[in-house]
Amino acid sequence: xxxxxxxxxxxxxxxxxxxxxxxxxxxxxxxxxxxxxxxxxxxxxxxxxxxxxxxxxxxxxxxxxxxxxxxxxxxxxxxxxxxxxxxxxxxxxxxxxxxxxxxxxxxxxxxxxxxxxxxxxxxxxxxxxxxxxxxxxxxxxxxxxxxxxxxxxxxxxxxxxxxxxxxxxxxxxxxxxxxxxxxxxxxxxxxxxxxxxxxxxxxxxxxxxxxxxxxxxxxxxxxxxxxxxxxxxxxxxxxxxxxxxxxxxxxxxxxxxxxxxxxxxxxxxxxxxxxxxxxx
Ligand code: SAH
Numbered sequence: 201x202x203x204x205x206x207x208x209x210x211x212x213x214x215x216x217x218x219x220x221x222x223x224x225x226x227x228x229x230x231x232x233x234x235x236x237x238x239x240x241x242x243x244x245x246x247x248x249x250x251x252x253x254x255x256x257x258x259x260x261x262x263x264x265x266x267x268x269x270x271x272x273x274x275x276x277x278x279x280x281x282x283x284x285x286x287x288x289x290x291x292x293x294x295x296x297x298x299x300x301x302x303x304x305x306x307x308x309x310x311x312x313x314x315x316x317x318x319x320x321x322x323x324x325x326x327x328x329x330x331x332x333x334x335x336x337x338x339x340x341x342x343x344x345x346x347x348x349x350x351x352x353x354x355x356x357x358x359x360x361x362x363x364x365x366x367x368x369x370x371x372x373x374x375x376x377x378x379x380x381x382x383x384x385x386x387x388x389x390x391x392x393x394x395x396x397x398x399x400x401x402x403x404x405x406x407x408x409x410x411x412x413x414x415x416x417x418x419x420x421x422x423x424x425x426x427x428x429x430x431x432x433x434x435x436x437x438x439x440x441x442x443x444x445x446x447x448x449x450x451x452x453x454x455x456x457x458x459x460x461x462x463x464x465x466x467x468x469x470x471x472x473x474x475x476x477x478x479x480x
């Protein structure tokens with residue numbers, strides 16, 4: 201048997217102790233990081249983060265910074281192709297949204313592997329997260345917009361990037377023609393231009409989820425109010441021609457009750473046609 205020098209034994213004990221500490225540290229780090237491993241939703245964030253303040257209007261777009269957005273991306277692509285596009289959902293915004301939102305972060309722990317399946321899933325309390333296709337279908341069905349005052353067609357094009365369909369009316373026939381040609385040339389098949397007086401709206405396609413007016417009037421055309429869907433919103437300049445005007449936001453609640461709010465002072469060209477005639 202080989203005798204050991206006491207100092208060597210002490211060194212070995214210290215080395216062992218050090219090794220144990222390193223190992224302990226490693227285990228601790230692993231335990232912490234495994235909570236946020238790639239395929240799990242960050243429940244910590246969901247619980248500890250303050251809910252969004254509905255009065256804070258600065259946060260207008262989603263942030264997409266959370267690690268969940270980078271996870272399971274291939275499953276999402278496959279889901280969109282085989283479940284959504286295969287069933288004829290074409291709206292590029294809806295497809296983009298379905299590819300973006302990390303569905304697995306919205307299902308309860310343990311359900312992540314099923315998150316991109318073609319079915320609803322339980323979320324507790326006897327409730328379910330809807331089937332992805334149904335979510336896409338309902339989203340695509342939203343937001344049919346009416347614009348009064350096509351002008352160049354630019355605002356209609358901006359709306360068309362976000363909404364399903366844009367109906368837009370221009371009182372100056374030449375402008376309607378040019379805008380229509382421009383929008384067609386640029387490839388906006390979801391914008392429909394009509395030459396006419398926007399005062400009367402476009403009843404054949406009503407009701408609208410939203411109405412935008414881009415010419416100012418002293419009164420809100422009644423047909424537009426009628427053609428706004430319950431729960432819909434209308435934004436338009438209200439006030440005297442070339443005078444004091446406010447952009448007003450009108451909301452119609454489910455019972456049809458209106459609420460009007462001045463949003464900001466503006467100066468728009470006047471709305472012409474019927475609205476300028478004395479009220480009948
Ligand atoms: N949205 C336009 C801005 C147009 S300015 C753009 O992006 O270019 C307002 C437009 O409203 C003008 O083209 C004007 O001719 C039109 N207009 C005025 N009164 C109208 C009415 N009663 N019905 C439809 N268009 C009207």
